[in-house]
Amino acid sequence: xxxxxxxxxxxxxxxxxxxxxxxxxxxxxxxxxxxxxxxxxxxxxxxxxxxxxxxxxxxxxxxxxxxxxxxxxxxxxxxxxxxxxxxxxxxxxxxxxxxxxxxxxxxxxxxxxxxxxxxxxxxxxxxxxxxxxxxxxxxxxxxxxxxxxxxxxxxxxxxxxxxxxxxxxxxxxxxxxxxxxxxxxxxxxxxxxxxxxxxxxxxxxxxxxxxxxxxxxxxxxxxxxxxxxxxxxxxxxxxxxxxxxxxxxxxxxxxxxxxxxxxxxxxxxxxxxxxxxxxxxxxxxxxxxxxxxxxxxxxxxxxxxxxxxxxxxxxxxxxxxxxxxxxxxxxxxxxxxxxxxxxxxxxxxxxxxxxxxxxxxxxxxxxxxxxxxxxxxxxxxxxxxxxxxxxxxxxxxxxxxxxxxxxxxxxxxxxxxxxxxxxxxxxxxxxxxxxxxxxxxxxxxxxxxxxxxxxxxxxxxxxxxxxxxxxxxxxxxxxxxxxxxxxxxxxxxxxxxxxxxxxxxxxxxxxxxxxxxxxxxxxxxxxxxxxxxxxxxxxxxxxxxxxx
Amino acid sequence: xxxxxxxxxxxxxxxxxxxxxxxxxxxxxxxxxxxxxxxxxxxxxxxxxxxxxxxxxxxxxxxxxxxxxxxxxxxxxxxxxxxxxxxxxxxxxxxxxxx
Numbered sequence: 232x233x234x235x236x237x238x239x240x241x242x243x244x245x246x247x248x249x250x251x252x253x254x255x256x257x258x259x260x261x262x263x264x265x266x267x268x269x270x271x272x273x274x275x276x277x278x279x280x281x282x283x284x285x286x287x288x289x290x291x292x293x294x295x296x297x298x299x300x301x302x303x304x305x306x307x308x309x310x311x312x313x314x315x316x317x318x319x320x321x322x323x324x325x326x327x328x329x330x331x332x333x334x335x336x337x338x339x340x341x342x343x344x345x346x347x348x349x350x351x352x353x354x355x356x357x358x359x360x361x362x363x364x365x366x367x368x369x370x371x372x373x374x375x376x377x378x379x380x381x382x383x384x385x386x387x388x389x390x391x392x393x394x395x396x397x398x399x400x401x402x403x404x405x406x407x408x409x410x411x412x413x414x415x416x417x418x419x420x421x422x423x424x425x426x427x428x429x430x431x432x433x434x435x436x437x438x439x440x441x442x443x444x445x446x447x448x449x450x451x452x453x454x455x456x457x458x459x460x461x462x463x464x465x466x467x468x469x470x471x472x473x474x475x476x477x478x479x480x481x482x483x484x485x486x487x488x489x490x491x492x493x494x495x496x497x498x499x500x501x502x503x504x505x506x507x508x509x510x511x512x513x514x515x516x517x518x519x520x521x522x523x524x525x526x527x528x529x530x531x532x533x534x535x536x537x538x539x540x541x542x543x544x545x546x547x548x549x550x551x552x553x554x555x556x557x558x559x560x561x562x563x564x565x566x567x568x569x570x571x572x573x574x575x576x577x578x579x580x581x582x583x584x585x586x587x588x589x590x591x592x593x594x595x596x597x598x599x600x601x602x603x604x605x606x607x608x609x610x611x612x613x614x615x616x617x618x619x620x621x622x623x624x625x626x627x628x629x630x631x632x633x634x635x636x637x638x639x640x641x642x643x644x645x646x647x648x649x650x651x652x653x654x655x656x657x658x659x660x661x662x663x664x665x666x667x668x669x670x671x672x673x674x675x676x677x678x679x680x681x682x683x684x685x686x687x688x689x690x691x692x693x694x695x696x697x698x699x700x701x702x703x704x705x706x707x708x709x710x711x712x713x714x715x716x717x718x719x720x721x722x723x724x725x726x727x728x729x730x731x732x733x734x735x736x737x738x739x740x741x742x743x744x745x746x747x748x749x750x751x752x753x754x755x756x757x758x759x760x761x762x763x764x765x766x767x768x769x770x771x772x773x774x775x776x777x778x779x
Numbered sequence: 780x781x782x783x784x785x786x787x788x789x790x791x792x793x794x795x796x797x798x799x800x801x802x803x804x805x806x807x808x809x810x811x812x813x814x815x816x817x818x819x820x821x822x823x824x825x826x827x828x829x830x831x832x833x834x835x836x837x838x839x840x841x842x843x844x845x846x847x848x849x850x851x852x853x854x855x856x857x858x859x860x861x862x863x864x865x866x867x868x869x870x871x872x873x874x875x876x877x878x
Contacts, residue, residue: 587834589802632842634834636869655869677870681841685873709833715799717831757833 243456244449251448255441259434266433267390270426271400275386278402281320282384282419288312289342291408294329294415297341298360306359310342317344323352323399324420327406335374336365341415350397350422377405378413390423398423463488467496474500480508528563528591535564535594538601540571543736551644552579555735556762557743559706565758566593566635567704568601572609577645580608583762584637585656585704587678596633600625600679604639614639614652615689618679622654626683634680638702642694647766649700652689654679657705660724664697668727670720696768701727701738706759710746718749735763780804782828783811790820790851797828800836809839816843820851827857832865844874854878 288309296302317325327342340357347353357363365371373385387401399422406415466487473481481504484497536558545554556569566586574580582604586593603624607617617639625635638659640651651659655678662668676687694700703723710718726745727738739761746759781804784795792815800808816822822843832840840855847853854876858866866872 585834587838632838632845634838634841636834655871657868675868675870677873678837681870682874705834709831 239456239461244452247448247452248445251445252441255437255444259437259441262437263430263434266430267426270429271388271390271423274400274421274423274426275402278322278386278400278419278421279384279404281322281421282325282402282404282417285313285316285325285419286404286406286417288316289327289406289415289417291406291414294327294341294406294408298329298339306342310344313342313344317346320419321349322346322419322421323350324354324401324418326357327415327417329415330365330374330378332378335371335378338363338365338374338416350399350424352396373403374416377403377416380405380413390426398427459488459490460493463490463493463497467493467500471500474504474507478507478511480504531591531594532560532563535560535598538598539568545571546573549644551767552642552764553735553767554579554581554762554764555739556760557739558758558760559743560589560594560758561706561754562590564591564594565589565760566597567706567758567760568597569702569760569762570601570605571762571764572605574609574611574641577643579642579644579764580605580640581642581700581702581762581764582608582637582639583656583702583704583760584635585706585758585760586635587633589758592631592633596635596680600635600637604637608639608641613689614641614650615687618652618654618676618687619685622677622679622681622685622687623683625680629680632680634678636678636704640700642764642766644766644768647694647696647698647768649692649694650689651692652676652687654687657703657708658720660701660703660727661692662699662701662727662731664695667731668699668701668724670724694766694768696766699735699738699763699765701761701763703742703762704758704760706757707742707746707761709757710750710759711753712749712751713753718746722749735765738763781807783808785811785815787815787819790818791823792816792819792821793823793825795825795828797830799831800829800839801831801833802835805833805835805839808836809842812839812843812846816846816850819847822847822851822853824853824855825857826855826862827859829859829862832862837865837869837871840871840875852876 290305290309293302293305297306313325313327323346325342325344326340328338328340330338340361340363341359343357343361345354345356365374369387373387376382377385383404385403387403389396389400390398392398399420401418401420403416403418405413406417408414466484470481470484483501483504485501486494487497488494539558540556543555546552554571556571558565558567558569560567566588567584569583571579571581584597584600584604586596586600600621603621604617607620608614612620618637634655636656637654638651638656639654640649642649651673653673654676656675658670658672660668661671671692673690674688677685707723708718708720722745723742726742729745730737730741733741742761743759781796781798781800786793794811796808798804824840824843844853856878858877863877866875866877
């Protein structure tokens with residue numbers, strides 16, 4: 232956080248300061264240039280006037296005469312006037328020259344006044360007739376311009392002289408003769424010290440002003456930026472960080488800024504926190520509820536599992552029969568059931584059923600049906616009676632129109648006689664000791680719980696020792712694979728016959744394996760329940776040879 | 780999974796039910812029957828293209844049969860052998876009118 236604040240402010244302040252400095256530099260440069268130009272122009276003009284005045288002292292008609300050695304007195308007088316003028320005007324040099332008109336490349340000196348005191352220079356005056364080459368092309372062009380009367384005067388600026396002398400200008404004016412032609416050029420060299428001296432304070436004051444302004448601006452910006460931007464943003468950022476960490480709603484940010492963007496941001500954070508808190512609360516309670524339901528379903532499953540005999544071998548002390556059963560619900564609880572118990576020492580009750588539907592509703596209905604059937608059977612009633620009675624009881628309180636298929640049998644163990652009745656349930660499969668499993672197409676009554684007052688027909692089967700009976704719910708034949716094909720009763724019977732001498736437990740496993748292999752990875756669609764009993768009839772021999 | 784084509788002429792309703800009638804699709808048929816059976820005295824269910832019916836589907840037929848027993852008649856037509864088997868095993872042959 233500290234890092235962010237300083238770098239954001241730092242960047243803004245830095246930018247402002249740099250801009251101000253750049254602005255200051257530009258402004259001072261422009262000012263400097265303008266200042267210099269104006270100054271130069273002024274200098275040039277005033278020097279021109281001074282030079283022009285000086286030409287009145289010179290007799291333009293006698294230039295050649297002077298060079299020829301004539302008019303010596305006039306020459307000396309003029310020279311004296313020029314010396315006086317030079318001193319009075321505080322200029323470094325005043326000199327008159329005649330330039331070679333062929334190429335303006337050479338000139339001779341006519342008059343020459345020197346005032347070294349003005350600029351601390353050390354010029355030596357040229358004597359009359361002293362010849363020199365024109366200094367450079369600039370001078371040459373200017374001499375030409377003057378002789379050809381193109382301009383009234385010329386100025387050469389030496390603001391930064393290369394030869395080490397002080398800055399100066401040289402203004403040149405033509406000297407006319409009475410015919411109106413240019414006979415010589417009068418030059419005046421003037422130092423421009425004042426310009427330099429004036430410029431320096433100007434620059435200094437600009438620099439100081441710029442620095443002060445920059446400092447002031449940075450202080451102002453720092454305070455302004457911090458208060459208006461950094462503080463609110465920091466508040467928002469701190470709050471967001473806290474919330475991300477704690478996931479608990481804090482005090483709302485409220486109105487932290489008059490700027491729309493920041494106000495929006497704060498509002499959004501506040502709204503988000505409120506929404507998140509609500510969402511988390513909902514999610515927590517929903518999750519808790521789901522966990523509660525999961526726990527209850529697990530308990531329900533346990534109750535259901537324990538309501539039917541599930542310990543095998545079930546009757547280890549009975550050599551006259553072997554029985555095995557399994558129930559696998561499609562969901563946590565299911566609508567299938569089986570039950571078996573000894574009504575008395577000689578009678579084994581067997582039942583299997585399938586409630587329409589799956590899950591909790593089917594499970595509740597199943598529990599009721601199981602209890603009603605078991606109690607009626609235990610009381611010693613015939614299978615057909617049991618089904619009819621239970622049917623009426625179920626129809627009484629059946630608002631949801633649920634129904635249940637049931638197969639119920641009672642096996643007399645001493646004789647091997649099985650009396651059974653079928654209320655809409657799948658055909659049982661029987662294997663005779665010297666045969667294979669086959670479906671027994673027994674008589675079917677209507678499913679239980681559908682219509683009251685129905686009657687059921689029971690039938691008898693005589694079992695011999697070694698015979699096996701297999702009953703199941705439609706979870707086996709109606710198991711589907713990924714292509715929505717049904718397992719079917721043929722495959723089921725084939726699975727049973729694949730292990731003809733297997734014990735009831737092994738037979739159940741064969742069918743269960745076959746169903747699983749067939750289904751492949753497809754989810755179990757329906758509850759799968761099976762019961763298999765093998766009649767051995769050993770009790771006959773154990774009972775003093777009763778029967779044969 | 781399940782397609783239902785309803786035709787209602789006056790007090791007669793014809794439902795052509797095709798596909799797979801199980802726990803997932805039974806509510807669809809139940810809803811379709813629920814919203815149309817008012818004032819109907821004759822309900823016909825054409826099950827020619829019905830491939831499979833589970834106990835949930837049987838329940839829907841049972842409810843429809845009971846309803847029509849109060850206000851008129853119901854019959855089931857073009858039943859395939861597989862479906863007929865199911866009706867026989869469950870004993871529904873006794874309560875449905877199958878043609």
